[in-house]
Amino acid sequence: MFSKACEYGIRATIYIAMQSLQGNRVNLKEISKEIDSPVAFTAKILQQLAKNDIINSVKGPTGGFEINKKDIDSIKLIHIVSAIDSDKIFNGCGLGLKECNEDFPCPVHFQFKEIRDNLKKMSSETSIYELATGLEVGLTFLKR
């Protein structure tokens, strides 16, 4: 469904958010250990997330990544997916047709539109806050 980069990006953001809720800034090494992802590749993804103002990066000793507590609830899944994978999955065609036009629909249009719209709705409504708190209370997990 999502690219590897996007999966790592979502997992990383959730972990950073959970730590930020507890007042902790976390560094690359810790993040990739906790989300079980390749270190250097994760660095690239975190850079992308920082450029898209989804997370903050701080250089130097004691540096790392964090999210302002007040922003955590306004970051939605769709922001991360759009930043890393583009919004193709939310707006593109199920059969990959280039020019998408509902007046000249592809054969799967009527079936796919519903799935795609639900995915978009879910991604727009699901906040990193709710995903991070599930992790914080031990209801959900980022590894295995």
Added chain:
Amino acid sequence: MFSKACEYGIRATIYIAMQSLQGNRVNLKEISKEIDSPVAFTAKILQQLAKNDIINSVKGPTGGFEINKKDIDSIKLIHIVSAIDSDKIFNGCGLGLKECNEDFPCPVHFQFKEIRDNLKKMSSETSIYELATGLEVGLTFLKR
């Protein structure tokens, strides 16, 4: 959502089905022209579909691809997707965790499960027959 190979595979199968409903066997060149796909790559995908008994291939002059009329309604979208992309999208994790266990869910589990199950249900219920007839009556299109 699906790989390019899978998109071409679905489009090709729908086209072959539509022609088969009209009693026509179609060859590679015509298929890739009508679904606007790379010829040689499409050949590989058709091979895969034939091996998975989704379409029939016939060699030699007047050869080509076809589907038995009586089978067209029993071929569902999920058969094509599973044959080409595997069933990962229907059963795998939204965050790419390897060992999937609902008792130790990933943070997006509760949100994703619904989307994923709907996609699976839709793909299991949507037959190539219904997609092919939409194309046949000019309601839907395979190019653009």
Added chain:
DNA sequence: GTTTATTAGGATAAATTTGTCTTATTTAAA
């Protein structure tokens, strides 16, 4: 039987995604 039109299969190539490595930059701490 020969030719010709078709699919099958294998080798190769190009493009993209995934991942690594090295160096530069920043900045807190010593």
Added chain:
DNA sequence: TTTAAATAAGACAAATTTATCCTAATAAAC
């Protein structure tokens, strides 16, 4: 002010996906 710990950036490498090309196999038509 120097050192050390962290991210940023760019070059590179590996793996996968997408795509092409060439030859073999098949079988209808001549």
